[in-house]
Amino acid sequence: MKVNFYTSNREYIEKKNEFDRAIQAVVEKGNFILGEQVAQLEKDIEKYTGAKYAIGVASGTDALIIASDVLGFKDGKEVITSPFTFLASTSCITKHRGKPVFVDIDEDTFGIDVSKIEERVNENTVGILPIHLFDQMTDMDKIMDIANRHKLKVLEDAAEAFGMRWKGNSETYRHSGTIGDFGVYSFFPTKTLGGYGDGGMIVTNDEDLAKKVKSLRVHGASKKYHYDYIGYNSRLDTLQASILSVKLKYIDEAIKKREEIADLYKERLADCEFIRLPKVKGEQKQVYYVFNILAEKRDELAEYLKQNEIGYSIYYPMPLHLQKCFEYLGYKKGDFPVAERVSKQILALPIYPEITAEEVEFVCETIKKFYRK
Template identity: 85%
Template sequence: MKVNFYTSLREYNEKKGEFDKAIQSVIEKGNFILGEQVTQLEKDIQEYTGAKHAIGVASGTDALVIASDILGFKDGKEVITSPFTFLASASCIIKHKGKPVFVDIDEDTLQIDVNKIEEKINENTVGILPIHLFNQMSDMDKIMEIAGKHNLRVLEDAAEAFGMRFKGNSGEYRHSGTIGDFGVYSFFPTKTLGGYGDGGMIVTNDDNLAQLVKSYRVHGASKKYHYDFIGYNSRLDTLQAAVLSVKLKYIDEAIKKRENIAKLYIEGLKDCKNIRFPKVKGDQHQVYYVFNILAENRYELAEYLKKNEIGTSIYYPMPLHLQKSFQYLGYKKGDFPVAEKIAQEIIALPIYPEMTTEEVEFVCETIKKFYRK
């Protein structure tokens, strides 16, 4: 049995009429740049997440770069973040000549270890960039407490966390991205809410910050051909907004299906002593954008699954502090032992709403067969 790591074709075929109609409506009107579908999607994201403002941009990476620029993560200033993440979570700081300062991760949750943040703060620190990865949010209560104490800005990288909610000291669930100064989402096709190409969004509850984003995404213009800032050319494509609007209608159903698949994996692999699951801490609403396991002999397992036509991915095989592009920061092997250890064990299994029970069972049986060899 072949099991793709991800495919968009099943969802498209299920809702082909809606997708085709949405795309055709954009083409027929010819309003491809910041068309009405973008405005509507922004309003719908505001309603869904509870954010006061949502501004569509060209990608999740652009969202991070623009937000970092506006928050002053630049010109030698330091921003505390995790080394166990995708490149864009730290490159957005470097793009503006800021300095990412890494903190190791919690071995159970794989999130930034909030107990190690404060020791890295100095007079040059201006912000914290937590990354909500692997089906749970960082401890935002602790992060916001530290930020308030030291007058720091907070940029939530929620690129993989659309739909996640965190119940902290406020006593109510708050959507990822809506707690800090800015939050960003990615609409890359594989995401929980994914388009048919690149796309991203910045959310904030601050009126002034929102106005700046709206200007920065159109080259820094306050009105056409009047530039208050040196900004960017980064607008969510109207065609992508049309596709995303269709998907957003079914997002809760899609998240529920992902949860059911995750439960099948947990049940199917619970007796496999060679793997373990990351733990969720705190009261959180998960979305299972990915399903990671921590596995013995990870590389050999990945090859075995590949030979059996099961798609996998590794998020992430090398922490950022060991990447060639970050060598100038002066970090070395052993500086962040937990991140380095997890990078040798983690592997993501296929998960998307249209997966069948038979496919999940096949993946589980194949993994167990590998460890019985």
């Protein structure tokens, strides 16, 4: 049995008429740049997440870069973040000549170890960039407490966290991205809310921050050919917005299906002593964008899955502090031992709403067969 790590084909076939009508409406009208579908999606994201302002941009990476610019994560100022994440979570700081300051990750969640953040704060620190990864949010109560006491800006990288909600010590659940000064989402095809190409969005509850982002995404213009800033060319494509609007209607159903798949994985792998799953910390609602395991003999297992035509991915095989592009920061092997250890064991299994129970059963049985060899 072949099991794809991800495929968009099943979802497209299932909702083909809706997708085709949405795309055709854009093509027939010909308003491809910041068309009405972009504005409508922004309103729908505001309604769904509770954010006061949502601004569509060209990608999740651009969302991070623009938000970092606005918050002053640049010119030698320090921003505390995790070394165990995708490049864009840190390159958005260095793009503006800011200085990323890493702290190690939590052994159980694989997210930033919030207990280590405050010791890295100094007079040059301007912000914290928590990343909501591995199906759960960072402890935003502790993040915001540190930020408020030290007058720091907070940029939530919620690229993989659309739909996740944090309660913590609050009375209500708050959506990822809506707690800090800015939050960003990615609409890369594999994401929980993913398009058929690149796309991203910045959310905030601050009107002034929102106005600046809206200007920066169109070269820094306040109106056509009148420029207040040196900005960017970063606009969410109208065709992508039309596709995302279709998907957003079914997002809660998709999240529920992901949870059911994750539960099946947990049940079938519970008796496998060579597998460990991340633990959830804090009062929150998860979203299973990926399903990660820590596996003994990870590389050998990955090769065995490949031989059996099972897709997988490794998020992430090398922490950022050991990447060549960040050598200049002066970190060395051993500086963040938890991140380094997890990077050698972590493995992501196939999960998306359209995967079948039979496929999940096959993946789990193949894993257990590998360890019985």
